[in-house]
Each structure stands twice: as structure tokens, then as C-alpha cells.
Amino acid sequence: MTELALADGFRFEDLYNRDGLLRLDALFLESLDEPLRADMEAARKAPGALEPKAEAALVLALAPKLESFLARLFGIEAEADALSGRHTALAPVYRCKRLFVQRRAARAVKPEEAAALDGAAVEAALGAHMPVPVEEEAFSEAVLGWLGDEANGGEALEAAARYAAWALHHPEGRARHGRGVLFRQPGRIDPFRLIDTEVRTEHGTPALELPEARLRRREGFALTDDGMDLKAALDQAHYCIFCHNQGKDSCARGLRDRKTGAFANTVFGVELAGCPLEEKISEMQLLKAEGFALGALATVCIDNPLCAATGHRICNDCMKSCIYQKQDPVDIPQVETRALKDVLELPWGFEIYSLMTRWNPLNFARPLPLPETGRQVLVVGLGPAGFSLAHHLMNDGHRVVAVDGLKIEPLAPALSGVDEAGARHPFRPVRDMAELREDLAERVMAGFGGVAEYGITVRWDKNFLKIVRLLLERRAAFTMVGGVRFGGTLGLDEAFEWGFDHVAVAAGAGRPTHVPMPNALAPGVRMASDFLMALQLTGAARTDSIANLQIRLPVVVVGGGLTAIDTATESLAYYPVQVEKFLTRYEVLDGGVAWTEEEAEVAGEFLAHARAIRAERARAAAAGEAPRIRELLRAWGGVTIAYRRRLIDAPSYTLNHEEVAKALEEGIRFAECLSPLAVEVDG
Ligand code: SF4
Incomplete structure (x- = not known):
């Protein structure tokens, strides 16, 4: 089955226009027995009137029907049954x-x-x-x-x-x-010891590290975390006690203080407000546990249609608010991401997920896009806020023009439906997700996704960004223009003069923290966010890139937020790539380069380190083992995070300690209670 043959005479184009979706919706309604059909119609008439428990019951009753309907529509009944069978x-x-x-x-x-x-x-x-x-x-x-x-x-x-x-x-x-699920028990939580570190002192500086046995080897910039497989994710789904039954699904709605009724706080004062989208997590996990893979994803998509941009390694507010507060919480982001991946891996999986973002009968408030309103909205910024807003605006019937300061690389028109000049073209269905996938280490930054593109490291599979982009770009109501600086290329007054009815600025509000200290702009000192952005934008980590992004070891990253964590891991991963590239070029150029004294010093260091890495690779290959690059990097000073307070006070720890743990697994050190006073420059 390589050609898409939709059931009931539907054409692929029908899935992208409102008339087609209306017909599809009518067919689904017809397929339902009473009283389910009447219940669904009533829910649509007054979606706000449904009590959460009644809504959950209706979603759970409809999801298996939707699963069968979609499997039949796409002609994948056998594959969907096989997937369900793997669950059961x-x-x-x-x-x-x-x-x-x-x-x-x-x-x-x-x-x-x-x-x-x-x-x-x-x-x-x-x-x-x-x-x-x-x-x-x-x-x-x-x-x-x-x-x-x-x-x-x-x-x-x-x-x-x-x-x-x-x-x-x-x-x-x-x-x-220990690698299985049957004999693994949830651990007790000690909020002050969420990461089992030990203190080691080097060069007179004590720092927190993970024990050697917990360290992991990372090479380059391939995806570092594949996430849970089906068995492990289902273990989490079965661990869930499906609190929607009691109306106490705190993961979705927040954990309340019994006395005051207000949101509870963690011991670190972080409010436990649950999923910001109030995703129907409990219902999703029940469906997943019961083997309804498509139904589970459709349930996620009710409140979180762009779930490709959430989940594992992205957000964890839900998990923090899980009813299990004294033992490991349910790893909801892993289950959510698995729910998406399982559908994407089906034949036409991308098209099925894509359809769920435009037509989702489990979403009683907005099952399909509203008729065109004739209004146009300019969305400034194509990061997570901008692309999410664009999606919802289109489903509300508006046209969207989205601009971003970064240049956006075009995709093949046969895939995206748009050519470089912005003209629309017919596009073809994607049968196999593999054709969209790129190796992160070789991937060219496409410019779409804002902070999700240049601020997030290879801990997250950025192929999900391409998926989100296609969800938007294929829609006729969407136009995207890169390389436009709002306030420069285009101003607010101009936007209204051009006929936009609304302008939504989703360009990020955060400012990087500047550490006021002498010589803060000396060579070798960089803003962490600049480093991450330069690494992504220049593609310096790719072997074929000639970008010059120079770092030397040891690296000290000042700060305790997630940007510091990402900067630490990426600089440690980038250093060997950098020096090995340098050595290769040096050999190609035959060393015939005239250097200043300072350049010669740096070059000598890079060449020595690169040769040591090369020798280690040769030794390891002969011994049939993984090269011990981490040990070399450490001997050259490695990467240390210096934070002015304790680890447990750091925002990265209080908000998302898993990211800190993952960084320490790569050999990062965390030095507590250190504040930079000045940068001392040589000479
Ligand atoms: S994830 Fe936690 S809070 Fe949510 S339904 Fe399951 S057990 Fe309850």
C-alpha cells in the first residue's frame, strides 16, 4: 500500500478543506449508535455545560469508535490492530x-x-x-x-x-x-536529594558530580535521548491510577491545598498548577493502557493539538503535580510522546496526526475549523507561542501571516504545499514518517520554531519541529515569511495599514542575564544564550561547516537555569568536534598557516587535544570498546557550572531536575555557592 486510498470516496485534499472535514464529521456521527451520537451532539451544543467526569466518560466512549473510524478511513485496520495487540x-x-x-x-x-x-x-x-x-x-x-x-x-x-x-x-x-519494568518499583522522593550526587574536589574546588557508574558517553550532536519504548511507557500508563474517575486528576488541573483550595506549592515554592493546557492526561493514559493508540493521541489533541512540540524533555508541569507526591510521579511526558510516536510510526501516521489537529470529534468545543471569518492576523515570532497561536487562530476561522526574524529554509513544495516564492502547490501525503526524519547531527537548521530550534539542544528530537511546521504550512490560511524583523522590516502601523486586523507579538519576553563584573566582555567570555544560538545558527558542530565558533577548556558556565545546563552539555559535546575538525583542516592545508603568537598557542592546544582524541579512538577501536573521550575532556578541565547558591536552590533543579541529572550524566560538574567576581585576563 504505497498510494493513499481513503475510504468512502474521500480524496486527500478533502482532509485539508472545511467542506471535506464537514463530510467526514457527518460520516463519523452517522457511524455512532444511540445514545452515543445524541450525547455527542448535546456535548457540542453546550460544551461548557459538561461536568469533567461526564466529559471524560464521553471522550472515553468515543475514542475507540474514532480509532476504528480512522483506521478504516486510512485503510490501516490490520496495522492499527497489530499496534493495539502490542499494547495488550x-x-x-x-x-x-x-x-x-x-x-x-x-x-x-x-x-x-x-x-x-x-x-x-x-x-x-x-x-x-x-x-x-x-x-x-x-x-x-x-x-x-x-x-x-x-x-x-x-x-x-x-x-x-x-x-x-x-x-x-x-x-x-x-x-x-533493572532495565526491565516488572521488577522496578517507584522510588521514594526526597525533594532535597532528587539527584544522587557526590562531592569531588578538583584544583581546590569542590563540585557535585554523579558517581562514575551513572555517567553516560555522548558523542557529537546526534539525538541523545530516544525516550521510552512502548513497554516502558505502558508501565507508566499502568502506574497511573486514572484520577479523572474521582475528578482529582491533579496532573491536568493542578494539585490543590486541602485547606485553602489554592494550588499547592512544592517545598521550593513552585506552584503545582498542573498542565497549562489542562490536557486530558488521565483519560489518555487509560486509553493507552487499554491499547487504543489512536484514541489516546486524539485525546491528547483535544487540548494539546501541537503535542509534537511538548512532552518528553520539553515540559513536566503535569508530572510535578501528579497525585504521587512522595514517590516517583507517573512519567506523563514519556507516555504522551510515546502516544504520538506510536501513531506516527503507522502507515500514513503523520497524515492521521495531522488530521486530528483539524478534525477531532473528541473536541466538543471545536471539532473542526470554523468558517472563514475574513479576518487576518499577523503573528510575530514562530516559536512555540507563535506557532501554537497560529494553529488556534486558523481553527477559529482566521487567516494568519506569521513572520520570524530568522531566515526560514524552504521545504520541498511537494511536502509543504508552498514554494520559495510563497506560491501554493498540491502536496502529497506522507506514508512513512522516516521520509521526514533527519539525523540531528547532520540536520540543517530550518529556522522555524524560534527558541525550540536554537535554544533546545539535541536532548529533544527536532524532527518534531518539522512536523509542527507542516501542520501549519500546508494550510491555505497560513503564510509564513522568514527574515522579517518586527519593528525594523515591518512596523506596527504598517501592519495595520496593510490590512491586518490584529497583531500578536510572540517574540519572546526574556532578557539574558548580564553578570556585572570586570572584563565581562573579554575574549573567551560569552553569553550562554549567544553560544547556544551561534552553535545552532552557524551549524558549527557539523563536520562540513566552516563556521568559527571557538571555545577552550576548561569551560565555566555561570548560572543555575536551564540555559546554563544546556550550555554546559553542548560546550562539552562541541569541544572534541571542534578540535577534531581543526586537526583535519590543518592536515589538509598542510600546516602552511602563519599564526600570531596567541593563535599559535591556541592552535597548538587544539592540535594536541585532537591528536589525543584520535589516538584514543584508534586504541578503543582496536580494543573493541567505546573511546574514553569524556576522561580526556575532564583531564583538560571539562565543564563546570558555577552557581551562586546551592544546587537545590537552582531554578533548573526546582523546575526540572531531570535536565540537571541528564547533564551530570554527561560528565558536567556543578559547583555550588560560587559567584564570579571578575574575569582575569592574561598579561
Ligand atoms: S498522572 Fe498522576 S495525577 Fe494524573 S491521573 Fe495519573 S496518577 Fe493521577
């Missing part, structure tokens, strides 16, 4: 975890007793009842069977309980099963 095939693992591992085994064998168990003996005892070594799925099936026949399964259950306790508590058991 894993269900015994989560059931066994809840009913047996957590409720029975963990209680029957005390942690101290389990830590003293002999792994070989425990495994041999279990081996008398089922095949070993233990596979999680097989263990779960066997245990659930024995639980259903306790009269005959008692001895086997006892052996399984001892094995489970060993896997949970014994270091060897944890080493064997």
Missing part, C-alpha cells in the same frame, strides 16, 4: 507487577532478607516450575496462571516470590532486571 500483549506484565510483585512478593520477603538471597539457588528453585533465565512476559503469564489456581500453584508462587524479591532488592537481581 504486554498487559500481563503490568498486572503481574501490581498483583504479585508489588502486593505480594515485596511484602512477603523483607528487603534485608531479599538482599541476602543466593541468586543461583533462587533461580534454580523457580526453574523447577518455568523456563529460566526469566523473561518478564513469561514470568508474568506463569505467575498469573498460578494465582488463578493457588491450590496447585502454591509452591511455584513461593519460588516466584523469592525470585521477585531477589530481583527487586539484591544488587545482582537489580543488575539483571
Whole structure:
């Protein structure tokens, strides 16, 4: 199936115009039985009148119907069934975890007793009842069977309980099963120790680091975090207790103080207001847990249609407000991102997701775009605020012209529907997400996405930005122009003279922090945000780029916010790329370069470091192991974050400690209670 053949005589173009969507909507309504159809029509007439629990029930009743409808429309019933089957095939693992591992085994064998168990003996005892070594799925099936026949399964259950306790508590058991889900328990939360650091002193400066065993090797600028696979994400979805049933889904609506009714705060004073979009998280997780992959994504899209730009490694307000406050919260962003990826990986997955952003019958307030209003809005800035606003304005029937200061590289008109001159062209459906995907290390910055493009590092898959861009760019009501500086190329008065009815400025309000100290502008001192932007805009990290973005080790990043964290990781990753590129060019140019004394010093340092890295790569290749680049970088001074207060006071820690932990995993050091007084320049 390489050509898109939509059911019921629909053409691909119909999915992009309101008349087509109206027909689709009517067909979906027709497909529903009573009283569901009447309930949905009533909900549309008065969406605000629905109580949250009633709305949740209606969404949950409709989502499976929508899933079947979409699978049939796109002719992917078999693939959608297979995807659903992959969800349900894993269900015994989560059931066994809840009913047996957590409720029975963990209680029957005390942690101290389990830590003293002999792994070989425990495994041999279990081996008398089922095949070993233990596979999680097989263990779960066997245990659930024995639980259903306790009269005959008692001895086997006892052996399984001892094995489970060993896997949970014994270091060897944890080493064997720690990467799975069955024998992993949520940890208790100590807000003052969310990251298990240790202090090491170097050159007289103590700094927090992760223990060696927790460090991870990073090479270059490929995506550093693939996120959870289906099994791990479903483990989180099954961990959720679906609080919408009690109307207490604090992840979506915020965690309230029982006495005052106001939002509660963390111990660090961060308000627990939940998801800013009030996404129907609980309902999404229930649908995902039950195997309705398309239904789960459609539920996300009710409140968060541009979910490609949220989720894992982007936001975590929901997770902070999860009802689990004393133990690990449900990792909602991972589940949300998995929900999107699972659909995107289906044939025509991009088109299905794209359709959900224009037509979503689970969204009772705005199931499809309103008729054209004739109004035009100028949106200034194409970062997350600008592109989200543009989307909602179009669904409200307005035309949008969006401008951004960055030059926006054109995409192929057959994909985007627009050529370089802005003329509209027919575009083709995307069958396979792989054709949109680019390797982050080789990707050319496209200019769309504002801070999401130049401020976010390769911790996040920027292919999602291309998806968001296509969601907007393919729509006839949308025009996008790059390289336009509002207030320069185009002013407010001009915008109104040109006929815009509204101007929305979504160009960012934050100013970089300037540290007032002597020699703050000396060579070698950079604003962190400038460094990140230069790294992205110039493409300096790409091997074929001739951009000159020079850094030397050691690097000290001053600050405690997420920009400091990103700057630290990216400078550490960039340094070896920089010196290796330098060495390659030096060899090509045969060294025939006349340098000043200062240049010669820097060049000598770069060449020595690059040769050391090259030698290490050769050694590692011969030994069949990963090169120990991190150790070399550390010997040359590495990267240290210097913050004026403690780690636990840093905004990066209080708002998103996972990002700090991920940075420390790459070998970043965090020095507390250090304030810069001055930059001392040589000579
Ligand atoms: S994610 Fe947490 S707060 Fe939200 S429904 Fe699940 S358990 Fe409840």
C-alpha cells in the first residue's frame, strides 16, 4: 500500500478543506449508535455545560469508535490492530507487577532478607516450575496462571516470590532486571536529594558530580535521548491510577491545598498548577493502557493539538503535580510522546496526526475549523507561542501571516504545499514518517520554531519541529515569511495599514542575564544564550561547516537555569568536534598557516587535544570498546557550572531536575555557592 486510498470516496485534499472535514464529521456521527451520537451532539451544543467526569466518560466512549473510524478511513485496520495487540500483549506484565510483585512478593520477603538471597539457588528453585533465565512476559503469564489456581500453584508462587524479591532488592537481581519494568518499583522522593550526587574536589574546588557508574558517553550532536519504548511507557500508563474517575486528576488541573483550595506549592515554592493546557492526561493514559493508540493521541489533541512540540524533555508541569507526591510521579511526558510516536510510526501516521489537529470529534468545543471569518492576523515570532497561536487562530476561522526574524529554509513544495516564492502547490501525503526524519547531527537548521530550534539542544528530537511546521504550512490560511524583523522590516502601523486586523507579538519576553563584573566582555567570555544560538545558527558542530565558533577548556558556565545546563552539555559535546575538525583542516592545508603568537598557542592546544582524541579512538577501536573521550575532556578541565547558591536552590533543579541529572550524566560538574567576581585576563 504505497498510494493513499481513503475510504468512502474521500480524496486527500478533502482532509485539508472545511467542506471535506464537514463530510467526514457527518460520516463519523452517522457511524455512532444511540445514545452515543445524541450525547455527542448535546456535548457540542453546550460544551461548557459538561461536568469533567461526564466529559471524560464521553471522550472515553468515543475514542475507540474514532480509532476504528480512522483506521478504516486510512485503510490501516490490520496495522492499527497489530499496534493495539502490542499494547495488550504486554498487559500481563503490568498486572503481574501490581498483583504479585508489588502486593505480594515485596511484602512477603523483607528487603534485608531479599538482599541476602543466593541468586543461583533462587533461580534454580523457580526453574523447577518455568523456563529460566526469566523473561518478564513469561514470568508474568506463569505467575498469573498460578494465582488463578493457588491450590496447585502454591509452591511455584513461593519460588516466584523469592525470585521477585531477589530481583527487586539484591544488587545482582537489580543488575539483571533493572532495565526491565516488572521488577522496578517507584522510588521514594526526597525533594532535597532528587539527584544522587557526590562531592569531588578538583584544583581546590569542590563540585557535585554523579558517581562514575551513572555517567553516560555522548558523542557529537546526534539525538541523545530516544525516550521510552512502548513497554516502558505502558508501565507508566499502568502506574497511573486514572484520577479523572474521582475528578482529582491533579496532573491536568493542578494539585490543590486541602485547606485553602489554592494550588499547592512544592517545598521550593513552585506552584503545582498542573498542565497549562489542562490536557486530558488521565483519560489518555487509560486509553493507552487499554491499547487504543489512536484514541489516546486524539485525546491528547483535544487540548494539546501541537503535542509534537511538548512532552518528553520539553515540559513536566503535569508530572510535578501528579497525585504521587512522595514517590516517583507517573512519567506523563514519556507516555504522551510515546502516544504520538506510536501513531506516527503507522502507515500514513503523520497524515492521521495531522488530521486530528483539524478534525477531532473528541473536541466538543471545536471539532473542526470554523468558517472563514475574513479576518487576518499577523503573528510575530514562530516559536512555540507563535506557532501554537497560529494553529488556534486558523481553527477559529482566521487567516494568519506569521513572520520570524530568522531566515526560514524552504521545504520541498511537494511536502509543504508552498514554494520559495510563497506560491501554493498540491502536496502529497506522507506514508512513512522516516521520509521526514533527519539525523540531528547532520540536520540543517530550518529556522522555524524560534527558541525550540536554537535554544533546545539535541536532548529533544527536532524532527518534531518539522512536523509542527507542516501542520501549519500546508494550510491555505497560513503564510509564513522568514527574515522579517518586527519593528525594523515591518512596523506596527504598517501592519495595520496593510490590512491586518490584529497583531500578536510572540517574540519572546526574556532578557539574558548580564553578570556585572570586570572584563565581562573579554575574549573567551560569552553569553550562554549567544553560544547556544551561534552553535545552532552557524551549524558549527557539523563536520562540513566552516563556521568559527571557538571555545577552550576548561569551560565555566555561570548560572543555575536551564540555559546554563544546556550550555554546559553542548560546550562539552562541541569541544572534541571542534578540535577534531581543526586537526583535519590543518592536515589538509598542510600546516602552511602563519599564526600570531596567541593563535599559535591556541592552535597548538587544539592540535594536541585532537591528536589525543584520535589516538584514543584508534586504541578503543582496536580494543573493541567505546573511546574514553569524556576522561580526556575532564583531564583538560571539562565543564563546570558555577552557581551562586546551592544546587537545590537552582531554578533548573526546582523546575526540572531531570535536565540537571541528564547533564551530570554527561560528565558536567556543578559547583555550588560560587559567584564570579571578575574575569582575569592574561598579561
Ligand atoms: S498522572 Fe498522576 S495525577 Fe494524573 S491521573 Fe495519573 S496518577 Fe493521577
